[in-house]
Amino acid sequence: MKHQVSFEDRLLQSAQDAREKAARLPPGAARDRLLSKARQNEAAVNIDRWISAPGSPRPDRS
Template sequence: MIVRRNRRKQTVSFDERLQMAAKEARQAAQSLPQGAEREDLLKKARQAEAARRINGWLMSRGLRPPA
């Protein structure tokens, strides 16, 4: 049995998708009262922002491979 991967051509960069995910999570959290669901959305937004910073660091030209 051959398993085929679902391949898609991304039209929006990874960085932009992370930025949109963080923005959408923050907007959704604003409409909720204090509670676990709101905290989960804010956590998701922080994680997307952290992933964006890490991705930017990994893609920087100053990064050198180990010798």
């Protein structure tokens, strides 16, 4: 299956959707879970960018 949208863009869209849903909820567990999901997705994007950056350290696979 080939996606029309990149993995990074899907993660960012998911984070944005979670933040929008959280904004409509009162403080509580459900809101906290959505905000946590948004932060995790954004962190995954940042890690992927860091790993993909030119000159970034590569894991030693020997």
